[in-house]
Amino acid sequence: MGTRIAIVGGFLGAGKTTLLMNLAKRYKSEGKSVAIIMNDQGEVLVDTQFARQMGFDTAEVLKGCFCCKFPELIDNARKLVLENRPDIILAEPVGSCTDLLATVVAPLKFRFPEEFSVAPLTVLLDSTRISDEVEDEGSLGAYLRKHQVQEAEVIVLSKTDLVAAEEMDGLLSIIKEMNPGARVISYSGVSKQGVAEIAELLASSDKSLKRPVDVDYELYAKAEAELGWYNGSYRFELRNETDTYDLATKILRNVAQSYENGQIAHVKLLLDSPSNSMKMSLVFSDIGVDGVKGGRKAKGMVELNMNARVLSTPDRLREVMRQSVMSVLEKTGATSIEYKDDCFSPGRPNPTYRIREDSGA
Ligand SMILES: Nc1nc2c(ncn2[C@@H]2O[C@H](COP(=O)(O)OP(=O)(O)OP(=O)(O)O)[C@@H](O)[C@H]2O)c(=O)[nH]1
Numbered sequence: 001m002g003t004r005i006a007i008v009g010g011f012l013g014a015g016k017t018t019l020l021m022n023l024a025k026r027y028k029s030e031g032k033s034v035a036i037i038m039n040d041q042g043e044v045l046v047d048t049q050f051a052r053q054m055g056f057d058t059a060e061v062l063k064g065c066f067c068c069k070f071p072e073l074i075d076n077a078r079k080l081v082l083e084n085r086p087d088i089i090l091a092e093p094v095g096s097c098t099d100l101l102a103t104v105v106a107p108l109k110f111r112f113p114e115e116f117s118v119a120p121l122t123v124l125l126d127s128t129r130i131s132d133e134v135e136d137e138g139s140l141g142a143y144l145r146k147h148q149v150q151e152a153e154v155i156v157l158s159k160t161d162l163v164a165a166e167e168m169d170g171l172l173s174i175i176k177e178m179n180p181g182a183r184v185i186s187y188s189g190v191s192k193q194g195v196a197e198i199a200e201l202l203a204s205s206d207k208s209l210k211r212p213v214d215v216d217y218e219l220y221a222k223a224e225a226e227l228g229w230y231n232g233s234y235r236f237e238l239r240n241e242t243d244t245y246d247l248a249t250k251i252l253r254n255v256a257q258s259y260e261n262g263q264i265a266h267v268k269l270l271l272d273s274p275s276n277s278m279k280m281s282l283v284f285s286d287i288g289v290d291g292v293k294g295g296r297k298a299k300g301m302v303e304l305n306m307n308a309r310v311l312s313t314p315d316r317l318r319e320v321m322r323q324s325v326m327s328v329l330e331k332t333g334a335t336s337i338e339y340k341d342d343c344f345s346p347g348r349p350n351p352t353y354r355i356r357e358d359s360g361a
């Protein structure tokens with residue numbers, strides 16, 4: 001039997017990386033070996049750095065989604081298998097990607113049946129955003145997010161710790177209506193509710209069986225193109241001991257203040273100094289701390305990587321991001337500031353394979 005591989009999708013900021021880290025920790029504690037493949041349209045990905053810092057064997061497919069760079073997905077998966085023979089590979093596609101059954105799952109199943117055993121397609125849905133799905137009905141973004149949910153074989157309802165218990169039944173019935181056939185698992189990255197169930201399911205021998213769900217590539221491409229994508233790497237020196245938690249929070253607050261509510265899909269940063277490291281996120285207007293090692297304070301050379309996905313023109317996003325970072329660095333007294341960045345809107349998806357039949361024809 002081939003190496004187990006699980007594709008864990010879902011919209012930007014839904015909690016994919018957090019879930020992958022929770023699953024990887026759990027597998028490790030059970031004595032299973034795990035490898036991870038991250039994916040981005042740009043080049044410097046916060047999630048990859050974070051997964052590596054957590055000690056997991058992590059590869060990445062950059063400058064395009066898994067579907068458009070399918071041969072690279074296979075090359076990376078094979079390399080991970082050769083290096084460490086993982087019991088399971090967890091793969092996180094770009095959060096604005098859909099049609100994964102036809103373009104990733106089916107090619108894996110039908111073209112590499114001996115090498116890989118593909119888990120049912122798992123998609124995270126942020127439970128705090130389900131009311132937006134309903135309210136945004138008709139928007140391009142809602143079209144894309146709805147397709148992600150409709151094609152799922154397993155829906156992981158994430159962030160349930162942020163939802164009142166009495167609202168859960170209502171949310172579950174909305175999901176049932178969107179995708180009656182899916183298995184739904186409630187999950188919280190905070191309480192760890194659901195982690196054991198998801199871990200067991202993904203590592204089991206249950207296979208992906210669902211046929212692809214039709215999607216209009218015009219609408220899908222337009223929805224992706226509404227997003228601005230910014231990846232920036234900053235390097236600077238802190239001559240005095242500085243509270244880098246405060247510094248990172250101020251940067252994210254600056255970004256949040258520059259856009260209307262709902263425009264920010266996900267802005268994430270990873271700050272790394274000789275004495276500490278932290279990952280923080282801004283989803284909509286909520287700032288979250290995903291991991292801190294070595295405390296808040298730092299001195300010396302600092303690397304700061306930022307990834308932002310926002311409903312914005314790339315030009316405005318570049319300006320907002322540079323301004324948000326630079327104004328804080330200048331006020332903090334950082335010196336020797338250098339940066340390199342890239343900003344764009346994702347191009348039309350052009351999958352390597354698009355297999356829409358059961359036979360793989
Ligand atoms: N309260 C709560 N926060 C969560 C949960 N899962 C994730 N988060 C937070 O949500 C934010 C985004 O989580 P990520 O795991 O980075 O989301 P993602 O889906 O990987 O995002 P992209 O890679 O940008 O597509 C982070 O601040 C997480 O800490 C959860 O179950 N509960």
Ligand SMILES: [Mg+2]
Nearest residue numbers: 016017047092
């Ligand atoms: Mg992620």
